[in-house]
Amino acid sequence: MKSFLRENTMIVVSIALPLLVVILFALASILPNLFSSPPAHDLLLTYQEWVVETESPVRVNLVVVNDRVKATVFKVKENDRGSVRRIFRYDHLAATVSEIHIPMPENIVELPDGAEIPIPELTDLKVSNLLRAPDGYEFRGHEGSGGLMRELFGVNRSRNDVNIANDGAIIRVRLPTSNYWYGDVRFLGWVID
Amino acid sequence: MATRDEALEEIVHIARSHGLTAADIGAAFERTELSGEKQATSLLGRILGFLGGIFVFAGLGVFIALNWDVMNTAARIIITLGSGIAVFIMALVASQDDRYAKVRTPLYLIAALLQPTGILVTIDEFSRGGDWRHAALLTAGILLFQQGAVFWKMRDSTLLFTTLVFGLWFTGVALDLFDADEEFIALLLGASTVGLCAGLQRTEHRGITPFWYFVGSILFFYGLFDTVQHTLLELMFLATACGGVFLSTYVRSRTLLFVCTVAILAYISYFTSEHFLDSLGWPLVLILLGLLLILLSAGAMRINRRYMRGA
Numbered sequence: 440m441k442s443f444l445r446e447n448t449m450i451v452v453s454i455a456l457p458l459l460v461v462i463l464f465a466l467a468s469i470l471p472n473l474f475s476s477p478p479a480h481d482l483l484l485t486y487q488e489w490v491v492e493t494e495s496p497v498r499v500n501l502v503v504v505n506d507r508v509k510a511t512v513f514k515v516k517e518n519d520r521g522s523v524r525r526i527f528r529y530d531h532l533a534a535t536v537s538e539i540h541i542p543m544p545e546n547i548v549e550l551p552d553g554a555e556i557p558i559p560e561l562t563d564l565k566v567s568n569l570l571r572a573p574d575g576y577e578f579r580g581h582e583g584s585g586g587l588m589r590e591l592f593g594v595n596r597s598r599n600d601v602n603i604a605n606d607g608a609i610i611r612v613r614l615p616t617s618n619y620w621y622g623d624v625r626f627l628g629w630v631i632d
Numbered sequence: 633m634a635t636r637d638e639a640l641e642e643i644v645h646i647a648r649s650h651g652l653t654a655a656d657i658g659a660a661f662e663r664t665e666l667s668g669e670k671q672a673t674s675l676l677g678r679i680l681g682f683l684g685g686i687f688v689f690a691g692l693g694v695f696i697a698l699n700w701d702v703m704n705t706a707a708r709i710i711i712t713l714g715s716g717i718a719v720f721i722m723a724l725v726a727s728q729d730d731r732y733a734k735v736r737t738p739l740y741l742i743a744a745l746l747q748p749t750g751i752l753v754t755i756d757e758f759s760r761g762g763d764w765r766h767a768a769l770l771t772a773g774i775l776l777f778q779q780g781a782v783f784w785k786m787r788d789s790t791l792l793f794t795t796l797v798f799g800l801w802f803t804g805v806a807l808d809l810f811d812a813d814e815e816f817i818a819l820l821l822g823a824s825t826v827g828l829c830a831g832l833q834r835t836e837h838r839g840i841t842p843f844w845y846f847v848g849s850i851l852f853f854y855g856l857f858d859t860v861q862h863t864l865l866e867l868m869f870l871a872t873a874c875g876g877v878f879l880s881t882y883v884r885s886r887t888l889l890f891v892c893t894v895a896i897l898a899y900i901s902y903f904t905s906e907h908f909l910d911s912l913g914w915p916l917v918l919i920l921l922g923l924l925l926i927l928l929s930a931g932a933m934r935i936n937r938r939y940m941r942g943a
Contacts, residue, residue: 449732452725456718463714467706579701600701607704 471607478603478610479574482529483508483539483566483627486599486614487522496548499524499541499556503568503628508561510541513552526558526627529603529612536614565632572629576605580626599624642884649834677734685738689745705757713750719743720778727786737790744794748775765805772802789837796844800825815858822852830883842887849876849891857899870899 444451485501497512501524526539539560544550571577579602599622601612614624647657696711703711723739726732748771755767776798783791800821807817825848829841853873860866876892900918908914 449722449725449729452722456721457715460710460714460718464707464710467704467710471704602701604704607706609702609704611702 467607471609475606475608476574478531478572478576478605480572480576481531481630482572482578482603482612483561483630484527484529484601484612484614485625485627486525486527487623487625488525489522489622495523495543497543497550498522501526501627503566506565506567506631508558508564508566508627510556510558510561511553512547512550512556526561527614528560528630534610536612538615564630566628567631568626568628570626573631574605576603576610576629578626578629579604579609580624601626638884645834681734681738684735685742689742692746708757709750709754712746712753716743716746716748716750719746724782727788736788740788740790740794744775744779744797747778748772748798751775765809768805769802769809772798772805776802787836789840792832792837793840793843796825796828796840815855817855818851819855819859822848822850822855824848826852826879826888829885829888830879833883833885841885845885845887846891849888849895853891853895870896870903873899 496515498515500511500513502509502511524541526541527536528539529536539558541558542556544556547556550556567573599614601614601624603610603612643657647653692711692715700708719739720743723736723743726736726739751771751774752767755770759767776795779791779795779798782788783795804817804821807820808814825844829844829848832838832841853869856872857869860869873892873895876895877889880886880889880892904914
């Protein structure tokens, strides 16, 4: 056995070293997830979908003011690029993402610019717009890095995926729009109550 | 006839520099004829080795690209730097065993791609901003030392190739840190690369010179043109390119000859568009000048054959 190993060092090294890298990589990827607690808060995300022509007469702005989500509407101007604003909620217990409907009042055309519209599913929620949630998880968004490899191998389509991370544990949040190469996902806030 | 004589002259020079006798060369000829089949197998092995290397690199690259976002710091460093070091060790082990000679080059090249990527990823993960040139200098410096030291021990041409890559990278970034002009950096790196190639031409590492003649001469002419453009010395570019043609015949490099020819043609085209756009006389002057040079070349060859070859 010893003489075989000595005579075939290259084969031994060629098997052992990649195996060692794989084991270390697996440990580095798995261990933080085992030792860190799962997320304790839901995550709210906004998604701006670019369309050729929008049917809505208004565009919706979403911001967090005094721990509440505030939705305001502005009339679409002639030169405005068409876009549709959507809201997604990441459920930390089920690890699923669902869309929150933004209801438009019937008199939407009559409302002045900056008028607030209620979104029933968000009205009672206390939301923090800090990137780091109280449980330590931080919104990391979609990183643009991995650049050379991404460009070289053309793996750029899942630009709408985002990540949340805490002490090396990273959770990918896939949106229903993940397979679109266009659109813009933004952080809105963590649901803290 | 001249080409045959040149070839014989080169064979004699190589034989003398390596201490080979006519008997050694004769024996090698016999071996070559007998081992035609073995050579085909060797070529196939080399091709498969390179293809294997490309597939390994592609697989690793796709994996990194797909999962980069969900990798933490440790995973990112292990998959890039860890893989690079592992491949480099495999290449070192392969260097000790002639049975794996064919996989040595692909392994060294993959390691030379992955290791600097890994070091840059490590710096990126732990740094808090700063000048990217410091990271590049550190990476190039580490790799220059590693590849240079291993080349010194192994004398492998692939390692000399990668040492040159990191040497040029290191020098370029260092000069940039000292606020040297881009043209000056290109000029200096290009000239030193061509000079180094001329030095390597008569060594066992001459296999890497065509690539470096190409890179070095392009860098040199780029730097030179940007330096002398719109100055009194502008015609020096043409003179240097002509000198490059002379150098290419001296060092017997077709690559250098090609780049110098392109440089001459490009300069003439540039000069025409700048000064003689609507002139009929200029193309005629060029044609006459060209014919004169061809006549001179024929004359020079005759002089060489009649008076110099016997000397």
